[in-house]
Amino acid sequence: MYLSKLFIPLLKENPSEAKIKSHQLMLRSGMIKQSSTGIYSWLPLGFKIMKKIEQIVREEQNKIGAQELLMPTIQSADIWKESGRYKDYGEEMLRIKDRQGKEMLYGPTNEELITEIFRASVKSYKSLPQLLYHIQWKFRDELRPRFGVMRCKEFFMKDAYSFDISDEEANKSYNKMFYAYLKTFKRLELVAIPMSAETGPIGGDLSHEFVILAETGESKIFADKRIFEIELKESNNNESIKELRKIYDQFYAVTDDKFKKDEFDKKVKKENQLITKGIEVGHIFYFGDKYSKPLKCSVDLQDGKKTNVKMGSYGIGVSRLVGAIIEAKFNNNVMKWPESISPYDVAIIPSIKKNDKLNFTKAEKIYNFLRNNNIDALLDDTEEHLSAKFKKTSSRLR
């Protein structure tokens, strides 16, 4: 791509509404444009990065045997009434009446809909376990959207759901996802720590938030800092992932809501205590028959009895990750993109003088050579001064 052709509307000043770096840089470098409060258009540069993140998330889901499908954005209120959440969900749910007065809503999450799909299709234990996921736009009518794409109204998420016949089997599905998440974040060059999170009335230890460190994070983090040094070993069965989980479980790591000072001091030596802030980029959660029970989603077991399907849900904020990665990695006013998701592989910035096309011709030669070798290059063909070019073009690359 020639820079002069790239649709990349730069802003010279920080927009007043942008309080954190990622929001400022994304607006200034033309990655996004606000279309209304908390709702953004993704311009070519931002879109390209988000799509690369999406693809990495997808590949790691596919690797553990999860199957991709797609649920619509607009849902009927009926299934939410069945689960009991239609009343409970509150004002963050965007409620809609269609032209015939039917109550609809823009999905803020999809447990009900996936359970409905599953119960209509699967009747026997033989079809289990099953992992299904989708990557779709969701909507939450935030009262105070802020931090750009990190807490906005319309956002892009991967949501997976697991279906098993017993808690024990569900544990295996949970472990698969636990591992897939670690792999996903590693490919994004992020150190994302699985932190024990609240499990609600179900209890147990099957709820983890994946948090990356960033000064601007909304989550306060209390951890044994050695957890950041765990090496991710390739694991391909439940036993080896169980080992991996044990290693993580050795080290204390929780967010605000699970923090207890006594416990922290008891379990973590002073010199290993880390208190800092982070951004939640993923959440995995086992909730048993919380939805399958009210929605009557059961399967026949081998012995002829029926059981409610045991479910878990597994989310990654794809659009949020774009902002979160900037927060975790920026240096001054420069965004540092991991190679796996950088918008271009190479930027060529020739010093172009008027009436002397030599450098530009050389640059074009390099550009064409790279393109012919499937290396995605950006050629700065504008006639600005070299220092201005460096500033502009390098802010778009790692």
Add this chain to the structure above:
Amino acid sequence: MYLSKLFIPLLKENPSEAKIKSHQLMLRSGMIKQSSTGIYSWLPLGFKIMKKIEQIVREEQNKIGAQELLMPTIQSADIWKESGRYKDYGEEMLRIKDRQGKEMLYGPTNEELITEIFRASVKSYKSLPQLLYHIQWKFRDELRPRFGVMRCKEFFMKDAYSFDISDEEANKSYNKMFYAYLKTFKRLELVAIPMSAETGPIGGDLSHEFVILAETGESKIFADKRIFEIELKESNNNESIKELRKIYDQFYAVTDDKFKKDEFDKKVKKENQLITKGIEVGHIFYFGDKYSKPLKCSVDLQDGKKTNVKMGSYGIGVSRLVGAIIEAKFNNNVMKWPESISPYDVAIIPSIKKNDKLNFTKAEKIYNFLRNNNIDALLDDTEEHLSAKFKKTSSRLR
């Protein structure tokens, strides 16, 4: 993928609401599932096909230099009031009030929003021409949704927009898209005929619907049948595409709304007259300053004057194409997928006898060989009778 693991809920009977073949077959083969009236979930098999179509559409847009971005699904009513369409659009527009009482809507189309993005960014003729597109979910609150994914409420579309400084320049953008559309449909193994369509008050000849033949089509077609024999020649500049357009323009081809019997009889010999039905799968349309004028989207020209940007829009119904391709190609109860979008490259259907694993072992060998060579294979590992297997598995492949 092993068939026993594939999430593919088959239906044995035709659902009563499904009147046409594509709707019946998509439901029966577990490609889609209705979630509420006119709104569908895309299950793994249907999703896979739709994504392949999306990718072909994307590649052909990129080839002509169009840049991909993404506008949100939920828009503010404000820009629609600016253009004057908020009142005019009628009940098909899904209107929404957010928690603060602000008037929002689910985009039925995006001329307003893309114009707003463009006017905020581009000020000079130097940045033109520009082609921008996105592939996004749209919503139209159809009173009577029918024909499955072909006339549903939530649908997936590619929409491109061109921006030029003059009618003459806009003509070149239009020609690029005209060519990209022919290429796209050719890769989908479809004969899609560009038919002159109504241009509205602007006049001229810059509006074409791309129609494929199918008995169940909603559009009545009147054509010189020789138009189906035109060969698509590789063209890489405006001159060669102009030549191509001339070839198409030689032959009469219109839909209902532009049909005049006198003209048809005068221009087309009896033996070449074809009166049939088709499905619209794409529409390209030049509308000049229809939106740029009320939305005040102008650029500075070289001579210091300003001009309203001249725009065109170019749509392809990606989700609709899944149904349309079935309609155009099915034979009896078998869907015939073009190789470029078939869900799997190869299906392996061994005859498996109880207590004799020999055939299955052979089949697995072939399966693994194919997978290692990046050939996407489906292995039917179920223990059904061979004839039942053939029926089931072959209905999913070309």
